[in-house]
Amino acid sequence: MFALPHLDLPPLRGAAGTVRLPGSKSISNRVLLLAGLAEGTTEIHDLLDSDDTRVMLQALRALGCSLERLEADGAVLRVQGLGGRLRVREAELFLGNAGTAMRPLAAALAVLAATQGGCFELRGVPRMHERPIGDLVDALRPLGCRIDELGTPGYPPLRVSGQAGGRLATRQPIRVRGDVSSQFLTALLLALPLVSDAGDVVVEVEGELISKPYVEITLALLARFGIQVQRAGWSRFTIPQGSRYRTPGRIHVEGDASSASYFVALGAIAALDAPVRIEGVGRDSIQGDIAFLDAAAAMGAQVHAGPNWIEVRRGRWPLQAIELDCNAIPDAAMTLAVMALYAQGTTRLSGIASWRVKETDRITAMAAELGRLGAQVDSGDDFIAVTPPAQWRAAALATYDDHRMAMCLSLAAFNPLAGAKPPVPIRIEDPGCVAKTFPDYFETLFGIVQADPAEVPVIAVDGPSASGKGTLAAALAQRLGWHLLDSGAVYRALALAALRQGVVPEDEPALLRLAAALDLRFEGERVWLGGEEIGDELRREETGAMASRVAALPAVRRALHALQLSFHRAPGLVADGRDMGTVVFPGAALKVFLTASAAERAKRRHKQLISKGIDTKITTLLADIEARDARDRSRSAAPLRAAEDALQLDNSQLGIDESVELVLQWWRQRNPLDRGR
Numbered sequence: 001m002f003a004l005p006h007l008d009l010p011p012l013r014g015a016a017g018t019v020r021l022p023g024s025k026s027i028s029n030r031v032l033l034l035a036g037l038a039e040g041t042t043e044i045h046d047l048l049d050s051d052d053t054r055v056m057l058q059a060l061r062a063l064g065c066s067l068e069r070l071e072a073d074g075a076v077l078r079v080q081g082l083g084g085r086l087r088v089r090e091a092e093l094f095l096g097n098a099g100t101a102m103r104p105l106a107a108a109l110a111v112l113a114a115t116q117g118g119c120f121e122l123r124g125v126p127r128m129h130e131r132p133i134g135d136l137v138d139a140l141r142p143l144g145c146r147i148d149e150l151g152t153p154g155y156p157p158l159r160v161s162g163q164a165g166g167r168l169a170t171r172q173p174i175r176v177r178g179d180v181s182s183q184f185l186t187a188l189l190l191a192l193p194l195v196s197d198a199g200d201v202v203v204e205v206e207g208e209l210i211s212k213p214y215v216e217i218t219l220a221l222l223a224r225f226g227i228q229v230q231r232a233g234w235s236r237f238t239i240p241q242g243s244r245y246r247t248p249g250r251i252h253v254e255g256d257a258s259s260a261s262y263f264v265a266l267g268a269i270a271a272l273d274a275p276v277r278i279e280g281v282g283r284d285s286i287q288g289d290i291a292f293l294d295a296a297a298a299m300g301a302q303v304h305a306g307p308n309w310i311e312v313r314r315g316r317w318p319l320q321a322i323e324l325d326c327n328a329i330p331d332a333a334m335t336l337a338v339m340a341l342y343a344q345g346t347t348r349l350s351g352i353a354s355w356r357v358k359e360t361d362r363i364t365a366m367a368a369e370l371g372r373l374g375a376q377v378d379s380g381d382d383f384i385a386v387t388p389p390a391q392w393r394a395a396a397l398a399t400y401d402d403h404r405m406a407m408c409l410s411l412a413a414f415n416p417l418a419g420a421k422p423p424v425p426i427r428i429e430d431p432g433c434v435a436k437t438f439p440d441y442f443e444t445l446f447g448i449v450q451a452d453p454a455e456v457p458v459i460a461v462d463g464p465s466a467s468g469k470g471t472l473a474a475a476l477a478q479r480l481g482w483h484l485l486d487s488g489a490v491y492r493a494l495a496l497a498a499l500r501q502g503v504v505p506e507d508e509p510a511l512l513r514l515a516a517a518l519d520l521r522f523e524g525e526r527v528w529l530g531g532e533e534i535g536d537e538l539r540r541e542e543t544g545a546m547a548s549r550v551a552a553l554p555a556v557r558r559a560l561h562a563l564q565l566s567f568h569r570a571p572g573l574v575a576d577g578r579d580m581g582t583v584v585f586p587g588a589a590l591k592v593f594l595t596a597s598a599a600e601r602a603k604r605r606h607k608q609l610i611s612k613g614i615d616t617k618i619t620t621l622l623a624d625i626e627a628r629d630a631r632d633r634s635r636s637a638a639p640l641r642a643a644e645d646a647l648q649l650d651n652s653q654l655g656i657d658e659s660v661e662l663v664l665q666w667w668r669q670r671n672p673l674d675r676g677r
């Protein structure tokens with residue numbers, strides 16, 4: 001999904017199955033910082049691998065921590081900590097849009113530079129430079145930290161610096177505001193143990209502390225690293241004198257509870273028969289967003305949860321509108337705003353002023369995008385109220401470089417379940433922004449959703465041997481974020497299985513037995529047969545020749561039909577072969593028939609073989625191709641021909657990019673989300 005300008009979701013109608021969540025962002029970045037500051041080695045299991053953790057890892061590396069991925073298991077990271085001693089005195093750190101990296105690193109480096117000497121610059125993407133950090137700066141300066149704002153006062157980029165031997169005024173309580181972001185308090189709690197030698201360090205919170213559960217995560221993780229912060233209510237925190245980070249040796253990162261919210265909502269909206277099961281996080285989670293389960297249940301979800309799993313089905317339907325103060329679950333609250341599309345009445349979420357200083361101004365963003373779908377939205381400084389659409393509208397939804405906007409809004413594709421007439425497709429702009437916390441979000445979603453095949457678009461690409469349809473189809477699938485079916489590979493795999501077992505093309509019963517047992521798996525352009533990767537063998541001329549013979553048998557074609565149909569899944573399919581448009585997907589939304597001349601195709605195949613170091617004559621190749629064409633055209637079963645409604649594409653003179661652009665242009669002319677734009 002990474003480089004896609006947008007991803008179109010067809011109307012979706014159900015969901016069931018199991019998902020495993022990536023690690024929690026909040027836990028991952030806190031654990032990374034603590035492991036980086038601690039003495040000794042920490043093995044971190046199931047760390048989140050995403051944009052926000054990558055910038056933290058880069059920062060730790062730049063500061064001289066050694067980081068090692070354990071070969072045997074990519075999910076384990078070994079961190080050799082600094083033991084509270086700066087190893088690098090000068091660095092420029094780029095922290096993307098990760099608040100969970102910017103705030104704590106700013107605090108930790110400010111106190112380290114002030115006492116040990118050093119100079120560090122912390123920057124991010126332009127949006128990071130619009131996210132406030134002034135309250136943290138104001139808390140640190142009276143201690144004696146030198147912090148320069150390099151752009152707008154109160155915002156990153158920052159420079160923190162100091163001389164070796166400096167002392168900090170840690171005797172008086174350190175005061176910090178708690179009502180803009182709880183990350184300022186978290187940053188102080190993570191950093192101040194570094195300067196607790198002279199006595200207890202007290203932090204006092206001014207104003208009502210928001211997002212308290214995130215501070216609980218901080219306290220729980222500090223405890224795992226040997227630091228017992230004493231807390232008086234939510235306004236006074238004491239770090240005991242002489243606190244030292246001690247590595248727990250190994251630590252496990254739970255699945256992300258905020259990411260779980262999309263699948264909990266999915267279960268509440270679309271798990272009609274079997275549940276949606278979420279693994280990696282459960283009732284015992286230390287993440288505050290787990291309280292989202294109660295809010296979802298209040299809206300009607302049927303939730304069961306164990307220590308490390310959650311199962312959700314649809315309960316009440318339509319969902320029940322709620323009024324809720326979401327101060328404690330600001331991130332997951334966004335999911336409630338989208339669930340509101342499926343509720344009876346108006347859902348009013350308050351206590352969400354912090355939405356305005358997140359990845360984007362989420363109140364404005366959410367109001368605008370839900371409005372595009374037809375919902376009625378009212379919003380203010382710290383609330384949003386959503387009434388479902390009376391009439392759903394197909395819409396292209398902006399995501400504001402905000403992962404949660406993209407993930408939340410994908411749930412609008414279930415509009416048929418809300419009775420949308422007609423059901424509408426939706427477009428998610430810049431779907432790659434989910435990489436901030438959940439790089440595989442859309443693949444995970446598509447893995448458990450159900451759609452009406454008639455509503456899932458297919459582009460069929462048919463044509464003769466060596467016409468370049470495989471390359472064209474793969475490029476189209478990638479550009480659209482759709483599944484790919486290389487039906488030639490299905491026939492070739494059967495041919496390969498037959499060749500290996502000595503089955504001759506005349507032995508139809510044996511071929512059918514092989515077809516029924518064909519254990520094929522595709523991943524992008526790689527192919528496995530019964531667990532063995534067979535890509536190279538599939539492309540051999542001998543396999544192709546055998547494929548052409550077995551593919552001529554009507555019974556074999558029938559036996560492989562269902563397997564090919566199983567690729568027809570949301571969000572869409574590009575299928576290439578000989579009979580995609582005529583037989584397998586006669587209802588395809590767009591049919592393309594390639595017609596490059598045999599001479600041109602022989603030339604291409606020749607070039608391809610030469611590049612692989614295989615020496616052949618063009619004349620032999622041309623004869624082969626013509627013979628294959630004749631056999632594919634003249635056979636009685638599904639002969640090679642263009643569907644009546646196919647668009648002919650002679651790509652003899654076109655490069656691959658031009659062919660792809662042309663077909664995408666044809667697709668845009670038919671796509672309801674593009675027409676009229």
Ligand code: DC
Nearest residue numbers: 487488489491547548551577578579
């Ligand atoms: O496209 P290809 O060369 O990989 O196809 C291998 C053989 O399979 C080819 O000779 C024709 C046959 N085939 C078919 O009959 N129907 C399809 N949909 C795809 C391939």
